[in-house]
Amino acid sequence: xxxxxxxxxxxxxxxxxxxxxxxxxxxxxxxxxxxxxxxxxxxxxxxxxxxxxxxxxxxxxxxxxxxxxxxxxxxxxxxxxxxxxxxxxxxxxxxxxxxxxxxxxxxxxxxxxxxxxxxxxxxxxxxxxxxxxxxxxxxxxxxxxxxxxxxxxxxxxxxxxxxxxxxxxxxxxxxxxxxxxxxxxxxxxxxxxxxxxxxxxxxxxxxxxxxxxxxxxxxxxxxxxxx
Amino acid sequence: xxxxxxxxxxxxxxxxxxxxxxxxxxxxxxxxxxxxxxxxxxxxxxxxxxxxxxxxxxxxxxxxxxxxxxxxxxxxxxxxxxxxxxxxxxxxxxxxxxxxxxxxxxxxxxxxxxxxxxxxxxxxxxxxxxxxxxxxxxxxxxxxxxxxx
Numbered sequence: 001x002x003x004x005x006x007x008x009x010x011x012x013x014x015x016x017x018x019x020x021x022x023x024x025x026x027x028x029x030x031x032x033x034x035x036x037x038x039x040x041x042x043x044x045x046x047x048x049x050x051x052x053x054x055x056x057x058x059x060x061x062x063x064x065x066x067x068x069x070x071x072x073x074x075x076x077x078x079x080x081x082x083x084x085x086x087x088x089x090x091x092x093x094x095x096x097x098x099x100x101x102x103x104x105x106x107x108x109x110x111x112x113x114x115x116x117x118x119x120x121x122x123x124x125x126x127x128x129x130x131x132x133x134x135x136x137x138x139x140x141x142x143x144x145x146x147x148x149x150x151x152x153x154x155x156x157x158x159x160x161x162x163x164x165x166x167x168x169x170x171x172x173x174x175x176x177x178x179x180x181x182x183x184x185x186x187x188x189x190x191x192x193x194x195x196x197x198x199x200x201x202x203x204x205x206x207x208x209x210x211x212x213x214x215x216x217x218x219x220x221x222x223x224x225x226x227x
Numbered sequence: 228x229x230x231x232x233x234x235x236x237x238x239x240x241x242x243x244x245x246x247x248x249x250x251x252x253x254x255x256x257x258x259x260x261x262x263x264x265x266x267x268x269x270x271x272x273x274x275x276x277x278x279x280x281x282x283x284x285x286x287x288x289x290x291x292x293x294x295x296x297x298x299x300x301x302x303x304x305x306x307x308x309x310x311x312x313x314x315x316x317x318x319x320x321x322x323x324x325x326x327x328x329x330x331x332x333x334x335x336x337x338x339x340x341x342x343x344x345x346x347x348x349x350x351x352x353x354x355x356x357x358x359x360x361x362x363x364x365x366x367x368x369x370x371x372x373x374x375x376x
Contacts, residue, residue: 066245067244070268079258086264086268089271100279120304121260136257136258137258141256149254153243158240161236209301216306222316
């Protein structure tokens with residue numbers, strides 16, 4: 001494998017992201033999509049094979065849905081479309097959670113994120129939508145620098161991840177997984193851990209939700225200017 | 228069963244990509260709501276990595292952390308959207324550049340100009356429906372006082 005391919009991948013991704021971000025016009029968005037897709041394809045070709053082709057296909061489809069939807073959420077001009085793409089990205093993430101054995105978290109992601117948080121986003125968008133297409137949706141802050149920063153971040157993370165796999169690490173055995181995270185009574189084990197070992201943390205999280213609720217109500221209440 | 232090391236590698240790479248995409252969006256977008264969507268995408272990337280490590284170590288700790296991430300994200304969304312609504316009431320738009328007065332005293336303002344708002348396209352008109360039915364009769368006193376509505 002030549003050494004310039006990772007650098008070429010990152011360069012293609014940076015230029016593609018810069019072209020895809022809103023820059024006041026639609027010039028070059030198609031080229032940006034092609035460059036970013038090429039970079040993602042090059043990066044995917046370097047991933048190790050999962051083994052059975054069904055597992056590989058499921059993982060690749062879910063990862064593609066997640067990544068492409070996240071790209072759409074970041075680059076679309078209309079914030080309503082951004083929210084819809086974000087919802088699709090959440091569905092892909094929930095599928096990946098399910099593949100990794102986190103059944104409860106997959107359902108919780110769909111219910112809480114896509115069901116509550118996303119609807120709140122859309123609700124605020126409806127409250128605060130300007131009449132036409134706003135200027136601040138059509139231009140970005142320093143799109144090339146932001147794209148370069150994000151791509152450098154991904155590159156550093158990839159190098160770190162690759163370094164973690166250069167040491168000999170021991171994968172879990174199939175029997176241990178079937179008795180632990182991937183057990184049929186997964187949610188029972190999850191709840192046992194949650195209300196046993198993490199009992200104080202779950203109480204603090206409930207308190208935090210209550211405080212956030214009261215805080216949001218206080219922040220958003222409408223005061224009359226001379227009241 | 229898939230190869231566990233390859234599966235962990237793939238999940239970590241997807242998590243890193245989600246984190247980078249969210250970071251690009253948070254740095255470059257100017258709509259406050261899209262910035263918060265980007266922050267949520269970054270949280271999703273971290274959650275994906277934690278779930279992958281949870282499977283690899285056969286331990287529920289990573290999944291617990293993801294559950295608390297979801298709880299904190301719900302709190303964050305509530306507070307942040309309340310703040311966005313309050314800020315929208317003060318300035319009338321969702322642009323972060325409208326709050327450039329919040330910079331430090333000796334800092335120059337961001338050089339980006341505030342562009343005027345673009346009118347909607349003419350193509351975005353409502354569909355024309357053929358008139359159907361008859362107009363209901365209205366009593367003259369119902370125009371001042373309508374008991375049924």
